[in-house]
Amino acid sequence: MREVKKTKGQLEMALSVKITQWEKEYLGRGSLSCKCELIRDMALITLAGVLTPAEYQMAESIAGRDQIKKFRNDLVESGRKQVEEMVNEVFGLELISLHTDISTKTGERLIVLKFNKPWDQADNA
Incomplete structure (x- = not known):
């Protein structure tokens, strides 16, 4: 029986669900919303209410902003192994790089995941 390929929207939703679950289990609390967009060999993840x-x-002081950004970014980086596993599980792809930043003004986090090949060439795409 031939396996039905998932749509772009289904893959984006699957990664959003995995990221939200990872936030709650690994970081201790989740964002208010999580949206994933697949672009070529990358996923752009927008998390609100972080x-x-x-x-x-x-964050009202420069030193405070710097501490928050460093601590929150270090936390995400420390969970890279789990993010790699999520990428492989959802797409069947290898995670090449992970980039993240957080806005201390809006409380929004952006995560960019770069894969070893375009998402639509993935085993699970």
Whole structure:
């Protein structure tokens, strides 16, 4: 029986669900929303509502902003192995690089995942 290929929207939703689950299990709390967009050999993930009220208050100073960004980015980087596993599970692709930044003004995080080949050439695409 031939396996039905998933649509772009189904793959984007699958990765969004996995990222949200990972946030809750690994980072201890999830974002308010998670949206994934597949572009060539990358996934652009937008997470809203990432910061806590205390972090917003801390972000009022330059030193506080720097601490929040460093700590939150280090946390994501420390979970790279799990993100690699998610990418392989959802797409059947290898994760080449992970880039992330957080806005201390809006509480939004962006994650860019770069794959070893375009998403539509993946085993699970």
